[in-house]
Amino acid sequence: MTQSGFAVNGLSAGYRGRKVLLDVSIETIPSHSLVALVGPNAAGKSTLLKAIVGLAPARGEVWLDGDALQRLTPAQRLRRAGYLPQTLPQACSLTAYESLLSALRAGCPELTVQEAEHNAESTLDLLELRPLALRRMDQLSGGQRQMVGLAQVIARQPRMLLLDEPTSALDLRWQVCVLEAVRQLARARGAIALIAIHDLNLALRFCDRVLVLDQGKVLASGTPANFQSDLLEQVYGVEGRLEHCSHGHPLVVVDRAL
Numbered sequence: 315m316t317q318s319g320f321a322v323n324g325l326s327a328g329y330r331g332r333k334v335l336l337d338v339s340i341e342t343i344p345s346h347s348l349v350a351l352v353g354p355n356a357a358g359k360s361t362l363l364k365a366i367v368g369l370a371p372a373r374g375e376v377w378l379d380g381d382a383l384q385r386l387t388p389a390q391r392l393r394r395a396g397y398l399p400q401t402l403p404q405a406c407s408l409t410a411y412e413s414l415l416s417a418l419r420a421g422c423p424e425l426t427v428q429e430a431e432h433n434a435e436s437t438l439d440l441l442e443l444r445p446l447a448l449r450r451m452d453q454l455s456g457g458q459r460q461m462v463g464l465a466q467v468i469a470r471q472p473r474m475l476l477l478d479e480p481t482s483a484l485d486l487r488w489q490v491c492v493l494e495a496v497r498q499l500a501r502a503r504g505a506i507a508l509i510a511i512h513d514l515n516l517a518l519r520f521c522d523r524v525l526v527l528d529q530g531k532v533l534a535s536g537t538p539a540n541f542q543s544d545l546l547e548q549v550y551g552v553e554g555r556l557e558h559c560s561h562g563h564p565l566v567v568v569d570r571a572l
């Protein structure tokens with residue numbers, strides 16, 4: 315692959331001989347894009363994100379701007395693709411700002427102090443986190459710590475963002491703020507974001523493409539407008555409908571579990 319963008323070809327991964335991802339391929343995702351990675355529990359979403367950054371053993375090709383990421387070390391991959399795990403950052407005695415700066419210095423040692431401070435401060439502004447800057451991490455709520463974790467990834471300004479359920483601990487307002495901020499990064503800086511997310515309505519509302527993973531395989535991939543309601547039964551085992559809200563956005567309504 316020589317063009318810019320991100321793609322995966324024939325990626326398989328597993329744990330101790332048990333296969334979890336089976337020959338996953340993702341067509342080229344261009345710059346400026348947000349892609350939602352959806353699917354039921356244990357489908358392999360986290361494993362896919364980890365395999366991309368080299369944190370889960372995998373075979374296959376992962377391409378970013380023509381470079382084969384699988385030939386790089388996990389540390390080198392993490393420089394290109396910022397990864398937010400499902401786990402929250404440590405509840406330590408550092409302030410949110412100190413923890414952000416320290417993650418930034420560890421991840422981007424080439425930055426001067428002024429550059430690191432500038433990146434940290436612009437990230438706090440983007441995510442509206444100034445009010446938390448001087449609060450200790452061990453005195454923040456779970457959602458607040460999740461926001462700081464996201465800030466740690468965004469402040470490094472990676473080409474690609476791999477976010478594992480970045481809104482799972484957040485209330486309605488912060489869920490929207492996070493997705494708007496990631497979309498702004500994609501649109502303004504040309505970043506690519508792959509976001510594992512359970513909330514189909516957020517995925518359909520904010521992402522350019524939705525990738526449905528089920529039992530370790532890509533079952534469907536398309537724009538939100540092409541999302542098929544049959545997938546609700548097939549993948550999630552629920553009876554549901556796809557409606558459109560008064561603003562025209564697709565909306566998933568679940569009637570019952572089957």
Ligand SMILES: Nc1ncnc2c1ncn2[C@@H]1O[C@H](COP(=O)(O)OP(=O)(O)OP(=O)(O)O)[C@@H](O)[C@H]1O
Binds near residue numbers: 355357
């Ligand atoms: N470290 C591990 N060791 C062994 N098996 C694992 C490990 N991590 C995940 N698995 C297994 O791999 C499968 C896929 O897990 P994964 O976390 O990738 O799914 P997921 O789609 O992210 O699920 P969820 O939506 O519940 O977070 C599951 O069956 C899980 O039990």
